[in-house]
Amino acid sequence: MDRMLLESYPYRVLEGMLIASLAVGAHEGIIYIRAEYPLAVRRVNAAIEQCEKSGFLGEDILGSGHALHVRVMEAAGAFVCGEETALLASIEGRRGMPAFRPPFPATRGLHECPTLVNNVETYALVPWIVRNGPDAFAAFGTDKSKGTKVFSLTGKILRGGLIEVPMGVTIRQIVQQIGGGPPDGRAFKAVQVGGPSGGCIPASLADTPVDFEALAGVGAMMGSGGLVVLDDSDCMVEIARYFIEFMQHESCGKCTPCRVGTTRMLEILTLLCEGKASLGDLEQLESIAQSVKELSLCGLGKTAPNPVLTTLRYFRDEFVAHVEGRCPAHACRKMITYTITHDCIGCTKCAQECPVDAIEMKPYQLHTIDDALCTRCDACRAVCPVNAVIVD
Amino acid sequence: MPKLTINGRTIEVAAGTTLMDAARRLGIEIPTLCHAQGIRPLTSCMVCVVKETKGGKLMPSCSALAEEGMEIDTACEEVAAARRNVLEMLLSEHVGDCEAPCRQICPASLDISAMMSRIALGDHEGAARIAREQLTLPATLGYVCSAPCERGCHRAAKDSALQIRELHRRMAEDAMGAITPETEAPTGKRVAIVGASAAGLAAAFMLRKRGHACRVFDKAPVAGRIIREFAEDTLDPRVLDAEIAMIQRMGAEFQLNCEVGTDVSLDTLRRENDAVLITCDDLDASGEGIFTAVEFPMTVNAVAEGKAAADQVIRCLAGLPSHRRVRAFNSQLGSLRPEELDAFLTRLDPVHATKKTLIATLLKAVLGKPFHKPSPIPNAPSLEDPREEASRCLHCTCLKPVTCRLRRYATEYAATQTVFRLAERSNVPAASRFDDVVFEPGKCIRCGLCIEVGRASGEPNTMAFEGRGYSVRVKPPFEQELRVALASNAGRCVHVCPTGALSFRQGEVHEA
Numbered sequence: 001m002d003r004m005l006l007e008s009y010p011y012r013v014l015e016g017m018l019i020a021s022l023a024v025g026a027h028e029g030i031i032y033i034r035a036e037y038p039l040a041v042r043r044v045n046a047a048i049e050q051c052e053k054s055g056f057l058g059e060d061i062l063g064s065g066h067a068l069h070v071r072v073m074e075a076a077g078a079f080v081c082g083e084e085t086a087l088l089a090s091i092e093g094r095r096g097m098p099a100f101r102p103p104f105p106a107t108r109g110l111h112e113c114p115t116l117v118n119n120v121e122t123y124a125l126v127p128w129i130v131r132n133g134p135d136a137f138a139a140f141g142t143d144k145s146k147g148t149k150v151f152s153l154t155g156k157i158l159r160g161g162l163i164e165v166p167m168g169v170t171i172r173q174i175v176q177q178i179g180g181g182p183p184d185g186r187a188f189k190a191v192q193v194g195g196p197s198g199g200c201i202p203a204s205l206a207d208t209p210v211d212f213e214a215l216a217g218v219g220a221m222m223g224s225g226g227l228v229v230l231d232d233s234d235c236m237v238e239i240a241r242y243f244i245e246f247m248q249h250e251s252c253g254k255c256t257p258c259r260v261g262t263t264r265m266l267e268i269l270t271l272l273c274e275g276k277a278s279l280g281d282l283e284q285l286e287s288i289a290q291s292v293k294e295l296s297l298c299g300l301g302k303t304a305p306n307p308v309l310t311t312l313r314y315f316r317d318e319f320v321a322h323v324e325g326r327c328p329a330h331a332c333r334k335m336i337t338y339t340i341t342h343d344c345i346g347c348t349k350c351a352q353e354c355p356v357d358a359i360e361m362k363p364y365q366l367h368t369i370d371d372a373l374c375t376r377c378d379a380c381r382a383v384c385p386v387n388a389v390i391v392d
Numbered sequence: 393m394p395k396l397t398i399n400g401r402t403i404e405v406a407a408g409t410t411l412m413d414a415a416r417r418l419g420i421e422i423p424t425l426c427h428a429q430g431i432r433p434l435t436s437c438m439v440c441v442v443k444e445t446k447g448g449k450l451m452p453s454c455s456a457l458a459e460e461g462m463e464i465d466t467a468c469e470e471v472a473a474a475r476r477n478v479l480e481m482l483l484s485e486h487v488g489d490c491e492a493p494c495r496q497i498c499p500a501s502l503d504i505s506a507m508m509s510r511i512a513l514g515d516h517e518g519a520a521r522i523a524r525e526q527l528t529l530p531a532t533l534g535y536v537c538s539a540p541c542e543r544g545c546h547r548a549a550k551d552s553a554l555q556i557r558e559l560h561r562r563m564a565e566d567a568m569g570a571i572t573p574e575t576e577a578p579t580g581k582r583v584a585i586v587g588a589s590a591a592g593l594a595a596a597f598m599l600r601k602r603g604h605a606c607r608v609f610d611k612a613p614v615a616g617r618i619i620r621e622f623a624e625d626t627l628d629p630r631v632l633d634a635e636i637a638m639i640q641r642m643g644a645e646f647q648l649n650c651e652v653g654t655d656v657s658l659d660t661l662r663r664e665n666d667a668v669l670i671t672c673d674d675l676d677a678s679g680e681g682i683f684t685a686v687e688f689p690m691t692v693n694a695v696a697e698g699k700a701a702a703d704q705v706i707r708c709l710a711g712l713p714s715h716r717r718v719r720a721f722n723s724q725l726g727s728l729r730p731e732e733l734d735a736f737l738t739r740l741d742p743v744h745a746t747k748k749t750l751i752a753t754l755l756k757a758v759l760g761k762p763f764h765k766p767s768p769i770p771n772a773p774s775l776e777d778p779r780e781e782a783s784r785c786l787h788c789t790c791l792k793p794v795t796c797r798l799r800r801y802a803t804e805y806a807a808t809q810t811v812f813r814l815a816e817r818s819n820v821p822a823a824s825r826f827d828d829v830v831f832e833p834g835k836c837i838r839c840g841l842c843i844e845v846g847r848a849s850g851e852p853n854t855m856a857f858e859g860r861g862y863s864v865r866v867k868p869p870f871e872q873e874l875r876v877a878l879a880s881n882a883g884r885c886v887h888v889c890p891t892g893a894l895s896f897r898q899g900e901v902h903e904a
Binding site for chain 1: 433435436437438439441450452455456457474477478481482484485811812813814815837838840857859860861862863864
């Protein structure tokens with residue numbers, strides 16, 4: 001949603017930075033945008049240019065004597081560069097690798113100078129708060145988490161998209177009222193909150209309010225504001241594997257726990273999804289996850305195990321089922337088979353759709369699937385007009 | 393001036409002092425791999441974690457600064473477990489042997505690599521000395537040993553295992569005649585050894601070397617009875633006789649046809665000696681100054697047992713407490729894969745393919761099996777040229793087996809290499825060399841110290857990181873040669889490298 005803010009409301013961000021620069025006495029501002037967001041880069045640059053022309057940026061802003069020069073830094077798009085010390089290293093032209101804090105950037109940041117680092121959303125909120133007053137902002141939200149928060153609502157949801165809600169609304173309100181719940185009458189199973197390193201909260205805890213403290217209490221976090229809704233066709237082990245794969249890939253490789261630990265976790269999760277892991281592997285997965293969380297240098301490593309730790313906490317039975325060779329959601333490809341029941345009317349649609357010719361075309365006869373060829377792509381089941389394709 | 397406590401002791405340090413430095417001032421050493429004096433903290437290895445007990449958090453002491461009121465614990469079980477976890481993660485991606493597999497396997501721990509170096513240089517006496525001092529009965533073992541060492545030889549993957557047993561036999565026999573190993577000045581201490589077979593003989597050898605007087609008792613009319621019985625068909629008795637004679641020349645006395653318990657009492661032995669070492673199983677005794685060693689039927693095991701027991705006796709006579717031997721951690725490559733052989737061979741000097749090994753390689757390629765295998769029967773193949781055979785040695789041993797801090801801490805924290813059963817060992821990456829420096833990327837822990845040394849030197853194109861995440865590597869940048877990347881920093885890089893990734897090919901002598 002930061003991308004949306006930069007693309008649609010660049011002036012809010014610039015105004016927020018301008019106010020902040022006045023507060024801390026800064027004269028240089030940098031907006032760090034990944035180069036894969038060209039529209040955001042273009043629009044922010046255009047906005048900076050316009051502001052400079054109108055005297056809102058540059059030397060002696062509106063005759064105040066205050067100067068602020070803002071420029072865009074196009075970044076290569078490493079996930080870890082969302083971590084402030086890695087971000088600063090990257091701006092300085094070094095490898096995007098984090099450093100131990102303290103010193104915090106506010107003490108020693110870019111080129112050793114005190115630096116204020118804030119998220120796009122934070123700056124975008126500042127003009128509103130200054131204009132309407134802190135009390136108006138604090139009127140939204142809960143005791144400790146004030147104001148509103150933008151979420152990116154995706155996954156198995158009828159109405160996905162970017163939503164702005166006051167802090168403290170419950171997950172159920174977001175999923176059911178705003179999002180309309182999962183499509184196709186599927187059951188709402190869980191929600192991954194806070195991006196890939198957030199936590200997986202089960203439907204049974206859907207009344208958890210969305211604020212910083214409550215999310216941390218259930219093992220998740222606000223993080224990037226991602227909200228991925230999962231339904232009963234999603235396998236939680238596969239979800240955990242998917243997110244760890246992402247985090248393992250995005251680890252910068254600097255500190256041992258994150259570099260090696262996430263890799264060792266991914267190995268176990270992959271084996272679990274193939275139905276080849278043991279209970280001992282499961283225990284080890286949990287213990288590595290704990291080590292990576294406690295020992296990693298930066299926020300990326302410290303939060304990377306969250307999806308594993310929360311799915312283990314709330315869906316342990318699914319992990320155990322995988323050890324026993326079952327995927328309860330019928331989602332792990334290595335552990336399921338596709339078969340056609342006697343309901344088959346011989347319409348040949350499945351045979352036509354099958355990308356690997358695992359189904360022989362036999363008009364008006366019962367069709368069969370060659371399990372050795374089948375890639376579990378689900379095309380036959382999706383196309384069958386009489387629901388004769390079943391997954392076990 | 394923040395004041396804090398470390399392991400319950402209070403200390404006041406200057407602002408900006410790291411926890412590691414504060415602890416050092418109290419004489420508390422905190423292990424670290426990625427930190428070196430004079431280099432900014434890199435905070436990459438995470439072995440140096442300590443616990444702040446108030447907040448309950450673990451923090452890297454190389455970077456965390458001392459703050460007023462902190463309560464630091466550097467030694468609790470939680471910290472030890474965290475360090476062990478991190479070490480095991482590092483070991484799971486560590487590709488290399490700490491000790492050559494032949495030496496790891498040898499019960500008597502013969503430094504085969506060192507012996508081969510001497511032979512290859514033509515220094516047969518030097519080779520014989522190594523064999524003698526570590527095997528004590530090198531010629532006899534050359535006949536009776538089952539040579540487990542040869543089964544671990546990495547060279548077998550290329551053509552055939554080195555004939556290790558044959559070489560130490562040859563070296564020992566050639567040198568035996570007139571040689572009397574040096575002994576230290578008499579200590580005035582006396583040791584009685586009961587049993588004059590392999591364990592007893594080995595112990596006598598070791599004790600005499602240290603200058604302790606010793607007398608060996610055996611009820612049999614000859615020394616080495618068990619060895620003789622065990623290896624009747626394979627051992628020429630004159631070889632054993634000669635080695636026993638050598639131990640006699642070193643000053644050990646033998647009292648044969650004398651059964652302890654019948655002809656002389658154990659009490660008498662105990663009274664007349666400073667220590668008694670019992671190496672026969674029909675005598676059961678314990679007490680102060682009484683030591684035991686098992687006379688295993690396998691001679692090399694008995695020798696190892698005798699050496700270890702002699703060690704304990706020597707410690708006791710020096711007034712030191714007896715200690716349980718802690719086995720040093722050993723990283724193990726396991727079997728070499730065919731596809732990594734060439735990379736492995738680049739470690740040291742390219743071994744000149746002699747006519748014999750060429751033929752063996754060709755035959756292996758054609759027939760798919762080694763040309764000659766280590767013979768199961770001793771003294772069968774006679775070596776035409778020991779020097780040529782020894783020069784086939786790949787010297788698999790790590791070049792920093794003692795100064796490697798990863799190994800030291802792995803031993804200290806009882807870390808093991810195989811906790812992650814799914815972690816597949818990656819192939820041995822090719823080593824590179826620049827003058828005396830060997831770079832073995834498989835042993836690199838990506839700490840970044842050599843990179844920092846290069847950066848500080850101001851030279852261009854020094855060592856650098858390449859890639860990201862799990863596949864991050866430290867290497868010369870832009871496919872440069874190691875020569876360019878190390879330049880004038882070579883010595884300093886070897887010195888700061890915490891493992892055997894950067895080392896001198898002569899081994900650790902240069903370190904001092």
